[in-house]
Amino acid sequence: MAEPRYALVFSVALALSGLAAAADPAASGGNGEALFAARCGACHFEEGMGSNVLAKRLGPERALLAQRDDLNAEYVRLVVRRGMGMMPFLTRVDVPDAELEAITGWLTRQR
């Protein structure tokens, strides 16, 4: 039996409080990093729901998507459009195809 990771979930979460204000992709030129922050950051930055779930599944060192160097573009597209585990899928209104390509490009930049 794995030990629940309480600390990650219940440590004081400051990272998100200013996130949305800094995450307008239009203001940042619509680049992948800004789009990731705007469309995915609420769940996939530090202390977000997605990061907490990934920390539990893969370990804290692989919880933050923005720091991963093992993501594959096709895999990212698939998870966004098909969902994964308890992560709901996103529509093309939530994240249009062009935005998804920019996000995917940025997430896979380290490969």
Next chain:
Amino acid sequence: MKLQLPPGISAPAFERAMAAFRRVVGDEWVLDSDADRHTYSDPYAPGPEDEWAPAAAVAPASTEEVQAIVRLANEHRIPLWPVSRGKNLGYGGAAPRLPGSVVVDLGRMNRILEVDEQLGYCVIEPGVSFYDLQAYLDDNKIKLWQSVPGNGWGSVVGNALDRGFGYTPYGDHTANICGMEVVLPDGDLIRTGMGAIEGSRSWHVHKYGYGPAWDQLFVQSSYGIVTRVGMWMMPAPESSLLLAMNPPKGEDIGWLVETISQLRLRGVIDQSPFLPCSFGKLSLIAQRADLHDGPGPVPEEKLAEFYEKEKLGFWIVGLRLYGDESVTRARAELIKKAFARHTDMPFHEIPWTAGDPRPIYDPSLAVPTAMPLQMSNWAGGRGGHLSFSPVLPATSKDVLPQFHRSRERYREFGFEYYGSFTVSGRTATNINMIMYNRDDADEVRRARALFDVLTEDAHKAGYGEYRAHLGWMDKVADTFDFNNHALRRLGEKVKDALDPNGILAPGKQGIWPSTYRSHRHG
């Protein structure tokens, strides 16, 4: 997801309708591929996703485009299912009640039209999420707080239209609605309340207008597509104080609800406190497999052992006071005095002052979060959840039997009990979460059976739900049965008068237009 056509519509007729929609919104915003259909299904569906299958989605960018779509839907006899952002997770997401309906996704209509800091309101379109609104408030340094629910990803307007609630004194989100713009089922456009005056300056400060007030007609309803709403907001408080404790026994919920109800009625507390059982916290930080290797739910004694070790108690009580510090301190003393009649357990007091951080795990400080959705990970696999939510009088003689009965039913059907009570003065809304692994067919079957029996039990005891997942919209409507369902008959008379072709959200909350009435319970 394969195409399921609307009832009685041929494939060529459907294609003609899609072509007509494309001429309104452009090719890009008619979403009718198999992959698109999947993204508009229920992500937490308790069963196959095609049980509530969308045929397509269309995403207008303006009220005029909504009007054009509605007129075309009448012409082509296409049933529509409007969603604000489609994130009504646990209640069906964006998926329609009638398979083959076309989802009208209002997510592109995401303008924040006005925020009035002095009078405390905003005017927004349905595509604005709680995160979007927070970003606007932060960017513009506006000293207003929104009230947030458990899913900040969702729509501010959509949540209020489905009678969602949050955790601040503005937590009754429907009550914050003041003035709407609505496209009627024939494509006509109205503005409610004072907004019915051309150039009105008091649309969003006075709720009733002149003559009958219509706003509630468009809440949990299929009588129109709401394209703009005024929402009242709370002036940012200068300070706040949280009083927290963890009462140890399940039976404590009786005196807790009664005590808080009386404090709320007397104005000592002005939020509607949310009292979850400790399993709610456990389900966020762990999965069943962390505590239990065997089949079935985690045994009660193992849960009790865990709560003891973590000093969690049975219930989590957090009473938050807002405003001037001298006033919150005085109110805190009255609360402590009232609680001392039932327990010698002290409150843990956590003060907050304007400028301090507002952590995302505490929605009573009005910061959008999606963290509560983590509970869907409890059972593992493709997780999902349902919410069973009867409304009770805030008395121990109502709350205690409901608590005991539901807890036993959870065990009987193989689930850990996860109940909560939100006390808003005279009522205690008893939200019960059922989490399941969508890949486990037996668990999904048991979750559905549990929902059915909880609905029947509550009905026998004289209670009904305030909101329901697509799969139970008819069953819950059945329980509102005075005078042979007279209220539903009225709802359907109004439906047929306003929407003679039955194109708008057929089956929403159990109200079926005559054109599709044979699909009730289908």
